[in-house]
Amino acid sequence: VADGSRPTSSALLVEGFAVRSKVLADGARQITAIHVPGDFFGLHSFLLKQMDHSVVALTGCRLALADHEALRRLMSVSTHLTRLLWMTTIIDAATHREWLVAMGRRSSLSHMAHLVCELFVRLQVVRLTDGLSYRLPITQRQLADTLGVSPVHVNRVLQSLRAEKVISWVSTSITILNWNRLVEIAEFDPAYLSLRSEAR
Amino acid sequence: VADGSRPTSSALLVEGFAVRSKVLADGARQITAIHVPGDFFGLHSFLLKQMDHSVVALTGCRLALADHEALRRLMSVSTHLTRLLWMTTIIDAATHREWLVAMGRRSSLSHMAHLVCELFVRLQVVRLTDGLSYRLPITQRQLADTLGVSPVHVNRVLQSLRAEKVISWVSTSITILNWNRLVEIAEFDPAYLSLRSEAR
DNA sequence: CGTGTACTTGATCGTCTTCAAGAGCGGTGG
DNA sequence: CCACCGCTCTTGAAGACGATCAAGTACACG
Numbered sequence A, B: 001v002a003d004g005s006r007p008t009s010s011a012l013l014v015e016g017f018a019v020r021s022k023v024l025a026d027g028a029r030q031i032t033a034i035h036v037p038g039d040f041f042g043l044h045s046f047l048l049k050q051m052d053h054s055v056v057a058l059t060g061c062r063l064a065l066a067d068h069e070a071l072r073r074l075m076s077v078s079t080h081l082t083r084l085l086w087m088t089t090i091i092d093a094a095t096h097r098e099w100l101v102a103m104g105r106r107s108s109l110s111h112m113a114h115l116v117c118e119l120f121v122r123l124q125v126v127r128l129t130d131g132l133s134y135r136l137p138i139t140q141r142q143l144a145d146t147l148g149v150s151p152v153h154v155n156r157v158l159q160s161l162r163a164e165k166v167i168s169w170v171s172t173s174i175t176i177l178n179w180n181r182l183v184e185i186a187e188f189d190p191a192y193l194s195l196r197s198e199a200r
Numbered sequence C: 001c002g003t004g005t006a007c008t009t010g011a012t013c014g015t016c017t018t019c020a021a022g023a024g025c026g027g028t029g030g
Numbered sequence D: 001c002c003a004c005c006g007c008t009c010t011t012g013a014a015g016a017c018g019a020t021c022a023a024g025t026a027c028a029c030g
Helices: A043-048 A068-077 A079-105 A108-125 A140-147 A151-163 A179-186 B043-048 B068-077 B079-105 B108-125 B140-147 B151-163 B179-186
Strands: A009-015 A018-023 A029-035 A054-057 A062-067 A133-135 A167-170 A173-176 B009-015 B018-023 B029-035 B054-057 B062-067 B133-135 B167-170 B173-176
Touching (some): A009 A043, A009 A068, A018 A140, A029 A079, A029 A140, A029 B079, A062 A068, A068 B079, A079 B018, A079 B029, A108 A140, A108 A151, A108 A173, B009 B043, B029 B079, B043 B068, B062 B068, B079 B108, B108 B151, B108 B173, B108 B179
Antiparallel strands (some): A009 A062, A018 A054, B009 B062, B018 B029, B018 B054
């Protein structure tokens, strides 16, 4: 989905990985969100028409499309479902805030650890983890654009996490070797993801 | 509004300035949003109950409170108003994304300029600008927590914007001396704020 | 077997942080 | 009234973290 375009439907990501990103004039790119299966996205364009960012697939993806017209009808019929959709966008915002904190106030080591933690718990709820391992089809270049650092530095931070035997990251396969230490480095608290269920 | 609390109402900020922030274990603080009069906030707690961040007043504030119970009734009665409230949270998220880009990929000079631009156009729509001037009751310490840099560096970036005669910033009074240059430094495009009206 | 991409490592450079100290200002209490 | 305190802003100096430049390795693909 291109920046500036006006999509007429939103979508549930059924399979695959995607990111939201923005590109600056000099070509620098910043990834502002990573979407995993189970994420509903594109509600931005449902309410605001024009995209202010791009959505890019990292892999082949399967989507369940939801036409804006259908969503509008849904809204007039079900307050409950409206709340749930709205809630997904609120959680997106909460995640953005957590990323802002990570960008602004965490070391790149802690930031990276935080991302590894976040993706682990998000993938766990959709059963895409295998013990303490999961797959994340992202290159170090893209990871650099996510963390807001250079690709070279991403590599060095990864080296140091590996050296400490906190994680193993080979190709697209991540394994957490020491969860407690990882959480400690990341200062990770999953509350912002609102994963535990509560009456809605 | 304290992090972790469970407010029972949301609010329209009628007068005054407030910020959303998160504090890390070592005391480092990150401000993730600045609210100006006309902003509706606290919808996070309407849908998710527990706050994942704090809201702090920068000045005395006047609020118009909206009880969650009343909002729930409103949702069941008016699809249109629901859309508008939802939309404010979507714009919050879009702003968070723009801030993420600024944090990750802009120089601190550009980041600062971007913030000055954003607040100018947001205050302009609520008629709180006077020509190219506006008031922003924020200290350099708080500004540092917003931009994710040290207070000392904020001061130096401000000096350089002043030296170039791009802005004047005395106490709480900001005046833009060279809008074109400021926009150029910031690479500012207000599209993400969705201020131009469009059928909703 | 050649090419492109991702990953890795080393060396140098610049931005921003940290530490430190001083100036200006408003508020408080002796 | 004025000395003192605390906070903000300012400036200098040294140092850390991350960027950039550069080169080499590994691997998939045609």
